[in-house]
Amino acid sequence: MTTKAKTKSKSTKTRKSGSSWLARLWSIGWKLSIVLLAFCSFYSIYLDQIIARKFEGQKWHLPAQVFSRSMALYPGAAVNHPQLMAELKLLGYRKVANPTQVGEFSASSTRIELWRRPFLHPEGDQAELRVMISFDSYGINSVRRMTDKRELAVFHLEPVLLDRIIAGDGEDRVFVNTEAMPQAIVDALILVEDRSFYEHHGVNPFAIARAALVNISAGRTVQGGSTLTQQLAKNFFLSSERSIVRKLREALMALIIDFRYSKDAILEAYLNEVYMGQDKSRGVHGMGLASQFYFGRPVAELTIAQQAFLVAVIKGPSYYNPWRYPERAQERRDLVLRLLMEDNKLTVAQYKAAARSPLALRDARRSAHQQLPAFFAVVKNELKQRYGTGLLKESGVKVYTTLDPMAQEAAEKAVVSTMKSLESRTKNVQVGMVVTDKYTGGIAAMVGDKVPGFSGFNRAVEIRRPIGSLVKPFVYATALTQGDKFTLATPIDDNPITLKNEQGKLWSPKNVDKKFSGSVPLMTAFKQSMNVPTVNVGLKVGVDNVAQTLANAGWSEAINPYPSMLLGAINGSPLMVAQTYQTLANGGRFRPLTSITAVLDSQNRPLEVNQLNPVQAMSPAADYLVQYAMQQVVRSGTASRLGQAFPGVALAGKTGTSNDSRDSWFAGFDERNVAAIWVGRDDNGKTNLYGSSGAMAVYQAFLAERPPLSLRMPAVEGVVQGYFDRSTGVAMSADCGDVQALPALTQSYQPAANCGQPLSWWQQLLGK
Incomplete structure (x- = not known):
């Protein structure tokens, strides 16, 4: 064979060999592609099912919300001007010269004009309402609707959110739907986090490429390319692990989410899921809770500057912590404001005004949730008795309690200041205190330790000590x-x-x-x-x-x-004493003390509550006489020091001391609250305290923080004004000599004839 023929044969073999290799490679390639496509398809279906379950079921386990009592205002209500002002401050209302929007109020010395927020009440939704509230020396004089000056029979303020009881993942949030979210937050979020949100399909390749170039140039990660949808996919379903596999899974899930759901639904989920900070052991998630956490008011009432801050802090809640790094946080907030202005969402004047404003954070000394271990223990026990152990594990439950936040604050301050003073006289003393609402029979405040926030032995409920003279x-x-x-x-x-x-x-x-x-x-x-x-x-x-x-x-x-x-x-606790004195204060009518007024499920449907009607346990007439005598205890008896501290105010009280001054007790009431207080030692040692020098001192400090309302003593059927001889106690007429005026039962008050003197012959003759 010639050289040319050999070369041609070799070339032919080479081509055949190359074609065969390409054919094999193609065969393997398309088979692998089919397998990969099948895998991706099945994996996508799997991810789609996971996403659907999350989005179309219950997206979050919402903590059980625990609320205070809803303050009721009506003509004759025992609520004075300072008390209502303090309540409005606690609720985060803004004092202005003239209310122009929800969440604002103005005040003079005798009136308060208020624009109330809408809120969910156990008896039904309460719409926003603008009212004028007038006061007199007894409390509320009138409540009038501003639109037509009509007087309202009763007007409720929204309750204070005391706490959210978290079960499971430790995440805390308050859900806010898209319609209730301020537009400025949505605008700022898109400008700062994902400008092409409405154009891309869950993943933005250009943003990823741009971020990669910036990061390569900087030599470190300084910019992210994730869309809002990708961030949502990561927060909902993935860990924060940094890996190619996790990023690919995140991208695939973002594509599925964007395909299945509207942009508004994605935004709503993101705005309620995004991590916004840390409240001790609790993660703060979503704009609704972040608004309360940072500013102490609903998100709908935030200023533009405050809304901009919420978007600003997303980048790094720890790095931009406004309490620790205020300058850094304000600088980031102002950047968000500038972006809004550059996008014509704000005017130059609005931008300048907002940028000049302070951060206006809530007082960091006040926790975003209340430390109420003694009261919450009673609430949980009552819920368990009524509904079983599983209620608080259900999502979205709302528990409305009887707690009066202002009474609780006053009780805690009184305990802390008084116990500090008593410690200088006698060591290792402790305290238990219960305050009730005189009219409703609800527990208004409770302290179970001289350190009110301490979660442990609850002396307000669990002690059993001799009650001494309180009987x-x-x-x-x-x-x-x-x-x-x-x-x-x-x-x-x-x-x-x-x-x-x-x-x-x-x-x-x-x-x-x-x-x-x-x-x-x-x-x-x-x-x-x-x-x-x-x-x-x-x-x-x-x-x-x-x-x-x-x-x-x-x-x-x-x-x-x-x-x-x-x-x-007889051995008892402050709660047991408060129950019996509640009956004395309420005209002899017994009603079991309670800590809960209503419970709503996740659909805001009320759960059944068996509330007992008051029972007349004591004669109203006899109860009137006891109340009168208890007022004399304060005026000139063993509690006279209390009367001297509040001259001109009618108060009822009783001191109590057990043997060897081991237990100091006081129980008393004004027109609004009943209080029962124990001071003693856990080891039952001597305290050298009487009821008047220990427990009564706590009550006096409580009234100093929460000015008392003078007791009203309306006439009671079966009671008359009597007159009695001072030396013999015999009933007399008012015009007799040395007599004292005391109330008496009508049936038994029979004044002695002739002031108890023998009749003269002419009086006998006249039949007198």
Whole structure:
């Protein structure tokens, strides 16, 4: 074979070999492509199912929201001008010269004009409303709608969001739908994070390429190319791991999300999912919660500058923390404002005004959620009893409680300041305090430790200590019900007595001063908290009857009917005492104390609540006499120091001290609240404190923080103004000699004829 032929044959073989290799490569390639396409298709279907479940089901587990009571304003309501001003401040309302929008109010010395926010109330949605509220010396005088000057029967303020009870992932958020989101936030978000959001299909190749060039030039990551949709995919479904596989998965999910859902739906999800900061152990997610976290008010009420800040902080919540780095945060906010101006979303004047404004953050000293361990423990226990253990794990539950935020704040301040003072006199003292609403029977405030935020042993509920003289109003209530035997002027024996106690030992009760006066009027024995006369009264009416009076008033545990119980040898807690004194304060009507008024499920449907109607546990007339006597305790009795601190204010109270000054108690009320306070040591050691020097000091500090409303004593059927001889206690006419005026039961008040003097012969002759 010639050389030419050999070369041609070799060339032919080479071409055949090359064609064969290409054919094999093509064969493998298209088969691999089919496999890869099938894999991508199946993987996309898998991702699509994951995305659909998230987007079309429940996107987030929303924490259970716990609200305070909703302040009710109506003519005659026991709410004064300073109290309402403080409530509005707590709710984040802005004081202005003339309200022009929701969330604003103006005030004079006797009136407040308010533009209320719309809110969800357990009884139904409450629309925004502009009203004029007028005050008099008793509280609310009138509430008038500004549009037509019509007087309203009742007007509610929105409750304070106390806390969100988080279950599971530790994420915290308040959902805000797209319609309620300020347009400036949406505009700024798109300008700063994804300018081509409405043009791309979930992934922006040009942005990715641009970011890559910038990062290569800088030698580090300084710019991201992710779209809002990619960020949402990462936040919803992926970790923050930096890898090619994760980025590819993120891009594929973004394409699926953009294909399946509208841009508005994607924006809404992003605005409620984006990480906005850290509140201690809680992650703050979404614009709704971030608005409350940074500014203490709803997102719809934020200024342009505040809205711009929320968008600015997305880039790095820790780096732009406004409390730690205010200059850095303001600089970033101003950049967002400038971008809005350059895009003609703001005028130059609006930009300059916004850029000059301060960050206007909420007070960092006030937590974004309340530290209320004692009260929340009671709420959770009541929820468990009503609905079982699973309720708080459900998404979107709303719990409306009875807590009065202003009363709680006053109670905490009173406890902290007083206990600090008492510690200088006696060591290791502790405290438990319960405040209730006189009219509703709701728990308005609760403190279970001298450090109010401490979560542990709740002394307001869990202690069982002798209540001492706090039992005495129920001894006298039992006696005064028997109007034919006892009046406030009846002389009571005050001489040494000896009885057998429950262990069969001899018991000789003594007065605090170890003295005996022979005989004292019942009123004096009551207001001076004398022991021996009280025991004598209790023995005459029957210890069993006294125990029954206390039980009718709401005492929830068994009472041993021994004579020593007449001086408070029964163990209780501040909550148990508050329950019984609530009955005294409310005209003798018993209603179980509660911490919850309503519960709504995730669809805002009310869950069933069995609320008991008040029961008349004590005679209203006898209760009136006891309330009158308790006012004398404050005016000139064992609590006179309290009366001196608040001259001209009618208050009712009772001090209590257990044996050897181990427990200091006080219970009392004004027109608005009932309070029960214990001060003592956990080891039951001596404190050297009386009721007036320990627990009453806490109550006095509480009223200093929350000025009291004077008790109103409206006329009660069956009670008349009586007059009694000072020395004998015999009922007399008003025009007789040395008499004292005291209220008395109508049925038993029969003034002695002729002022108790024998009739002369001519009076007998005339039949007088």
